Amino acid sequence: AQKVTQAQTEISVVEKEDVTLDCVYETRDTTYYLFWYKQPPSGELVFLIRRNSFDEQNEISGRYSWNFQKSTSSFNFTITASQVVDSAVYFCALSALMMDSSYKLIFGSGTRLLVRP
Amino acid sequence: DAGVIQSPRHEVTEMGQEVTLRCKPISGHDYLFWYRQTMMRGLELLIYFNNNVPIDDSGMPEDRFSAKMPNASFSTLKIQPSEPRDSAVYFCASTPGGVINEQFFGPGTRLTVL
Numbered sequence: 084a085q086k087v088t089q090a091q092t093e094i095s096v097v098e099k100e101d102v103t104l105d106c107v108y109e110t111r112d113t114t115y116y117l118f119w120y121k122q123p124p125s126g127e128l129v130f131l132i133r134r135n136s137f138d139e140q141n142e143i144s145g146r147y148s149w150n151f152q153k154s155t156s157s158f159n160f161t162i163t164a165s166q167v168v169d170s171a172v173y174f175c176a177l178s179a180l181m182m183d184s185s186y187k188l189i190f191g192s193g194t195r196l197l198v199r200p
Numbered sequence: 201d202a203g204v205i206q207s208p209r210h211e212v213t214e215m216g217q218e219v220t221l222r223c224k225p226i227s228g229h230d231y232l233f234w235y236r237q238t239m240m241r242g243l244e245l246l247i248y249f250n251n252n253v254p255i256d257d258s259g260m261p262e263d264r265f266s267a268k269m270p271n272a273s274f275s276t277l278k279i280q281p282s283e284p285r286d287s288a289v290y291f292c293a294s295t296p297g298g299v300i301n302e303q304f305f306g307p308g309t310r311l312t313v314l
Contacts, residue, residue, distance in 0.1 A: 116300045118302060120305075126307070126310075127307050128293075128305040129305075130303075133300075133302050174243065178300050183250070185248075187233070187248055187256065188233075188245070188303060190242065192242045
């Protein structure tokens, strides 16, 4: 069965520090997608990135970067020079393909990031 | 374009009452998902629809919960009768069909059952 593990329940850093959020997944699907979502204190879930299992290139978007390593089944998320506005709960998710070719997302338990000024 | 719309945003009710949560997905999206988020259990998928047809309702906690999607632009999640342990934030999300895309989430409905 598919599973997503975010072992870090809560991380606290001081502004401008770099921080890495870990995500480890389990799946038997040969093709799958991985996602990261951000949930700020206001409560909405904001999509950050989607990554295809065939694309292991790292991705950078401003201060955000993602490291996908199939060999270790990990899809880690790094925030460089963190800011107070980065304080949120971050969720990693994995696609699970269903018999009728539809799919659902399996979410991790989330990592709460607190960036202190 | 408007995103996923949920109503009400907040609902406070008493135990035993019927609660109906509403969702309007993004136009053109084939999939609609209902999630529940609690501190204890995190984000749980309750049920999802593909082209208005329920595909997987294995996450629905019990018979008190039911969901419908009468047309492509509207879905409801009903709890009858409600219990205090149903207190949570309920999210609706939608996504297009085809290639696996990100799910677009609504703002959520915060339900409190007293």
